[in-house]
Amino acid sequence: MKRNVKIQKGIQRFFLGMLMLTIIVSSSLVSLAADNSSEELLKETVENTLQECAEMLTTSIPEPTCGSVGGEWVVFGLARWGGEVPEEWFETYYKNLEEYVISCEGILHPKKYTEYSRVILALTAIGKDPADVGGYNLLEPLADFEQTIFQGVNGPAFALLALDSGNYEIPENVTGSTQATRELYVDYILSQELASGGWALSGDQVDIDITAMVLQALAKYTERQDVAEAIEQALNVLSELQNENGGYFAYEAESSETISQVITALAELDIDVDDARFVKKGKNLAERLLEFQSEDGGFKHLMDGDSDLMATEQAFYALVALDRAMCNETSLYNVSGKN
Numbered sequence: 529m530k531r532n533v534k535i536q537k538g539i540q541r542f543f544l545g546m547l548m549l550t551i552i553v554s555s556s557l558v559s560l561a562a563d564n565s566s567e568e569l570l571k572e573t574v575e576n577t578l579q580e581c582a583e584m585l586t587t588s589i590p591e592p593t594c595g596s597v598g599g600e601w602v603v604f605g606l607a608r609w610g611g612e613v614p615e616e617w618f619e620t621y622y623k624n625l626e627e628y629v630i631s632c633e634g635i636l637h638p639k640k641y642t643e644y645s646r647v648i649l650a651l652t653a654i655g656k657d658p659a660d661v662g663g664y665n666l667l668e669p670l671a672d673f674e675q676t677i678f679q680g681v682n683g684p685a686f687a688l689l690a691l692d693s694g695n696y697e698i699p700e701n702v703t704g705s706t707q708a709t710r711e712l713y714v715d716y717i718l719s720q721e722l723a724s725g726g727w728a729l730s731g732d733q734v735d736i737d738i739t740a741m742v743l744q745a746l747a748k749y750t751e752r753q754d755v756a757e758a759i760e761q762a763l764n765v766l767s768e769l770q771n772e773n774g775g776y777f778a779y780e781a782e783s784s785e786t787i788s789q790v791i792t793a794l795a796e797l798d799i800d801v802d803d804a805r806f807v808k809k810g811k812n813l814a815e816r817l818l819e820f821q822s823e824d825g826g827f828k829h830l831m832d833g834d835s836d837l838m839a840t841e842q843a844f845y846a847l848v849a850l851d852r853a854m855c856n857e858t859s860l861y862n863v864s865g866k867n
Contacts (some may be wrong), residue, residue, distance in 0.1 A: 567802070570814060571854050574847050577818060581844045582611055584825035587838070592617070597838050600650035606844035607653035608860055614694070618654045625651075626662045634664030639831065641676045641683055643670045645690035652863045659696075667696055672704035673712055678795045680729045680752040682738060684713035685745035692748055693863040700733065714749050717742055718758055725761035734765055735811070737780045740789035747796035765825035766790055767805040774808050774816035784820035784827050784839045787813050787851035795849035796859050814850055817843060 585606065589598050603621050606613050625647065628772075629636070636643040639646040639761045644666050648658040658666045664858035670691060688710065701760055720727055727742045739762050742746060749755045771777055778785040791813050792802060800812045820828045820843065826835035827843035849860035858865045 554763060559743045567854070568750060570801075571851070573818065574814065574851050574854070578676075578823060578844065578847055578851060579611065580825035581821075581827070581840060581847070582606060583834075584611060585840065585844065586613060586617055588826075589828075590617075590620075591624065592621040594628045594647065595647040596646065598783070601845065603650040604653045605841060605848055607650070608845065608863070609848045615800050617858040621650070622654065623655055628843065629664055629666070630662040633661075634666070636666070636669075637860040639675075641669050641672075641681055642679060647687035648690035649693055649861070650694075652690075655677070657695075657701075665699065668699045668702070669693075671699045671701040671708050673708040674704050677712070677716055681717055681727050681742060682729065684716050684744045687746075688713050688745040689861050693790075693861050695864050710749075714746070714752070714755065717810065718747065718754055721758050721761075725758075725765040734769065736769060736776050736840075737789045739766060740786075740793040741794040744789075744796045747798075747859070748862075750797075753861065763797075763805065766793075768810055770806060770813075772808050774811035774813055781830055783829055784817055785829065787817045787820075787841045788839075788842040791817060791846040792849045792860060795853040796861060798853070798859075800853075801850060814847070817846065 529716065532737050541856050557564045565835075585602050589602055592603055593599055606620065634648065647661075647666055647790075648670075651658045651661070676687050687708070689711065690696075696708070697707055706712070717727070720733060722728060722732055724732075724734065726736075726739040728735035728738055743759060743762055746755050746759055750759065769776060771782065773782075774787075776790065778786045791801065794803070794806065794813070799810050800804075806813055817827075820831060820839070822828055822835035826837070826840035828834060829836040829839040843861060851859060852858065
């Protein structure tokens, strides 16, 4: 009799264990399905937003030319998007740029060499050679180390992004005193890291936008231990500075541009937008950025403002970076697909 009771209890424990296992597996499957559903919804929303935004940009900028707004960033973003943009729109940009380069005899700016980096990125994205624009080699200025770092840490950061976008060799420096190399640029950036982590153009307070831009540039150098450590420290700082609503308060206001730069940095580093470090009260950076979209398809600089072209350009290429990451494509700045 006791043997039968033990057998019955054993059977009961077995079936109870099976029931608990079924509940756990079912819960996991439901959770996984919910996560997949959420990711798919975000992906669909991002793609629809990009389509609306692209139409707004090409309509409002019929004559793209050399410039920090209405120029290279919108050209770069649209080219990396991969959606349907009339080829003649890109050709108009190149024609206008070529005329501008010839008119200024190849000198885009006597001091700000980020001008060259920005143009190189756009040219690479549309399949044009930055080494020959109206007879001028726009890669040459980035060979001058001293002049490139003149602006501060953003100079070498964007120089790296530009050079790495097409795996370009750095030309010979024929004007300055120090021949630039990728290693020198990386070393300089690391030398400017703040004690608390992150970077700034000046002072000892972390500049979120600049830090995100630097991370974008350093993303391809993580095999260096000192780079990997600096990146990790900066990510921790960016996580700590993120608002409870998923955005960022910088320059005395919460702006969409700051969110855009951090999204782009995470995408370059192959970090999911739903990474726990960057989700606050259930909201991630992309979800917060999308709340800045205006009815005309563009994006606002401030939540209570109107559609702003600079904010729209940055939001667009940030969402392109996110979309490419979700589709397992090469990163935004990896135009050649080789690095």
